[in-house]
Structure formats: structure tokens, C-alpha cells
Amino acid sequence: MKNRALIVLAALVLASCTSRTPAPPPATIEPVPPPVTVQPPPPATSEPVPMPPKIKTIDWQASLSPMVQQLLAVEGINDGSVLLVNTMKNATNGSMQTGKATASLTRLIADAGGKFQVVGAEQLNAARQTLGLSADDSLESRSKAVGLARYLNAQYVLYSAAGGDVKQPTLDLQLMLVQTGEIIWSGNGVAQD
DSSP, X not given: OHHHHHHHHHHHHHHHHHTOOOXXXXXXXXXXXXXXOOOOOOOOOOOOOOOOOOOOOOOHHHHHHHHHHHHHTOTTOOXXXXXXXXXXXXXXXXXXXXXXXXXXXXXXXXXXXXXXXXXXXXXXXXXXXXXXXXXXXXXXXXXXXXXXXXXTTOSEEEEEEEEEOTTSOEEEEEEEETTTOOXXXXXXXXXXX
């Protein structure tokens, strides 16, 4: 029995030797590539940066004041009449700051006394939005201005346009009776620096 037990033990020892998992092979060491040097791009040829076009500064108050004085002297207009000052139309050969011109025109008329009650900018913008008119509509027409004034219950509308050369535009103002669309006063002048 002892012999048998020894044989079984030896068989077990030998059997366990063959079922061992082999040891992993040693890790391989890969060589590190040399560092990559990044070449800076060649300097760009210096091209001059184009200058944006200069917008001519116009003294709107000085340019519009004489015409506003003529407008206020028109007879037959009841004091306190509601006036819509329409956005100045740019019919020049360039870009012009019509928003500043319209604001100056509105301020000159409002500060002149009680001849006209000028429609406020907030009320005007709300009416434009309601009627689907863009605030910077470059295709503004007299009929749109009269329609807007009717919507705002204004008795008069002041239509203004700048035309000709953008460096020294001519200014045209027309006071229109909203009820009929009739032009009851017209004035013109040249913009001043």
C-alpha cells in the first residue's frame, strides 16, 4: 500500500508540473523616437490692412436748423398738432448715418416749442413692429410714412431725404398733411461739416 500511495503521489506531482501556466515573456523595450521639431510657418508677407471707409461727420443740428425754422413759420398749423418725423431716407451715393440725422431733426422740432407734439421713438418703433416695417427700411416711401402716421393718429408727417454726393448731401424736407397726403411745405439745403 505504501508503494501504491507513493506512485499516486508521484503521479500527482508530475501531473501538476505540466498544468502550470508558462511565465509571460519579458517585456520588449521599444526605442523612443527623436523629438519632432515644429518649424514655425514662414512669416506672412505683410499686406496693409485695408482701412474702413470714413463716414463723413455732418453737423446735423447746424444743417437742419434753418429748415426747421422755416417749417415752424408755416401758417395754418394748429399749435400742439401731432407730427411724425419719419426716418431720413438715404438716397446718396454712399453710407450715411441717417439715424443721427433723424434724431437731430426730431430734437430740433421738439425743443422749438409747442408748435408740434412729436411722436416719441418708442411709440414709433412699436407701430413699425406692429405694421411689419423694419426700423432700418432703406426703401422708405412717402406712402409708407403717411400710412404709419395714420396708424399713430398724427395730423402731419415730416418726410426727409438726403441725396447726391455723400460727402456733401443735399437735404430735402417735406411736411405732408396725413389726411390727404398733400405736401403743404417743402424745404431744402446742403449738409454742413
